[in-house]
Amino acid sequence: MPLRPHRPLPLATPAGVEVLTRILTQGPIPRVEIARRTRLSQAAVTKAVAPLIETGFVTDQAAPADEDSQVGLGRPVSPLTVVPSSVSVIGIKLTPASLIGVTTDFTAGILNVRHEQLDDTAPEAVIDRLAEHVKGLIGALKSGTAVAGPLAGIGIAVSGDVDAANGVVRDSPLMGWRGVPVAELLGDRVSLPIVVSNDVRALTVAEHWFGVGVDADSFALVTIGSGIGCGLYINGEVVSGAYGVSGELGHLPLAPGELVCTCGRRGCVETVASSDAILARIRDTTGRQDLELAGAIELAHAGDPQAGAAFNRAGEVIGAALAAMVNLVGPEVVVIAGEGVAEYELYEERMRRAFADHAFGAAGNCRLMLRSHTFDDWARGAAATVIRAYVRAEPPLTR
Structure with a gap:
């Protein structure tokens, strides 16, 4: 099923992982700047980068230095950047009503998108649909005009309590799932x-x-x-x-106690x-039981x-919850996102x-x-988890 056989990254040391991570998340970036940010020697950076360039994961793009270049006026710099087409990844967001799938390159740039409606949230039915969804995304990669690298893996994102180490959805109130071994069940159907x-x-x-995390020391989403x-x-x-x-945050007990949550708590x-x-x-x-959210917003x-x-x-309640979280962990910035931002104002x-x-x-300065x-x-977030596991050689993408 993969476009080409999966190939491991040539990273033998933690320093190599750190160097590639910097190139991936902050590139194009010169070797000297990687050395400064990682506190590695330039020789160590060069040693880590050489096999990545040789195997086509990273490229060295020479460009004229400007007046502010850290390597000297008039001398050429050689910024390093990841080759996006060296790796392909699949990411899928699972909701009770739909499957939203994307294929991305090594930089999490979206190549293809595929949406499907779900009419059954029973685990076996959803896993069957997931397998077909994956095959459709792979077919789109094969027939697409963009150059696609070997498939590193599939990321599945689902709401609730997830045991990521074992690929098990322990409790997802929105899906109505408890103890569903998603990775095992899907792994029986697709060999990735x-x-x-x-x-x-x-x-x-x-x-x-x-x-936002590329430039922030700490943040909350x-x-x-x-x-x-x-x-x-x-x-x-x-x-x-x-x-x-x-x-x-959604399960902090800051609302009236008589209200029962989908998780079963009050x-x-x-x-x-x-x-x-x-x-x-x-x-x-209002007594208007026919209202949908768009109508409620209009009202x-x-x-x-x-x-x-x-x-x-x-x-x-959201403001109080945000303050509680910021008081506890002190992030530099809080990014508020999701489909609910439509009514944010x-x-x-x-x-x-x-x-x-x-x-x-x-803390109020956050x-x-x-x-x-x-x-x-x-779905791109699900793909990003695969990219991270691939670079770090975390299970199930160990080297």
Whole structure:
């Protein structure tokens, strides 16, 4: 099934992994700058880079130096950059209603997109559809005009508690799954390495390697939609947690205790602030059970008091939850993303006010940044987890 046989990266040492990571996430970048940022000698950088260039994963692009060049006026510099077409990756975002798949190159640049509707969330039915979805994505790669490298693996992103080390979805309330061995089941149908991740953590990996995390020392990614998730990048790494659970902002007990969450617990932030909770509240208070989310947003924009109150309540709880998270881990910036940002302006003022009220001291200096994400971006996040595992030789992509 792979386009070409999977080939390992020629990285024999941790220094080699660090050098390639810098080139991948910060390139084009000269050797001297890699040495400065990694605190390796230039000789060590050259030794690590040589086999990557020889095998076609990295290229050396000579260009004239400008006046600010660190290697001297008038001398040529040789920035290193990853060859995007040296590797291909598949990433799939799984929701209760659809499969969103992408193929990407080595830099997580999207090559192809494939969407399919799901009408059955039973694990075996979904895995069968996943296998066919993968075959369709591979077919698109084979027939595409872009040059595609060997397939490194498949990334699957799903909401909930995911045991990434074993590829098991332990608990996904949105999917209605408990203890589903996704990697094992899908591996019986397709012969490629499979990385299964929590969807928010996968999106955080993409931001870490190819987005805001490239320039930030620390950040949090908060996603607002049918659920509320949070990914954390602290001290140079995406936080996974000792048990594979971390950043569960949506399940902080900051909402009224009489409200029951989809997880079965009471008072979770999601019971007030998720898109589904906001819509349910507006339906109940207006008596309009036929309302969809777009109609509820229109009502709020038109000044309907019940609709406005629902969004205000959501903003209050989200702001308090953000402050609690920032007080605990102190990120430099919080990126707010997800499908729920469509109604962001309806609760932004209340959210920022609640955040300011509850953030302690200098934690209030944390920047809150809005970034729109599509479902294709979530699938790209799944692909990014494969790229990271491939570079680091993490299971199931060990060398």
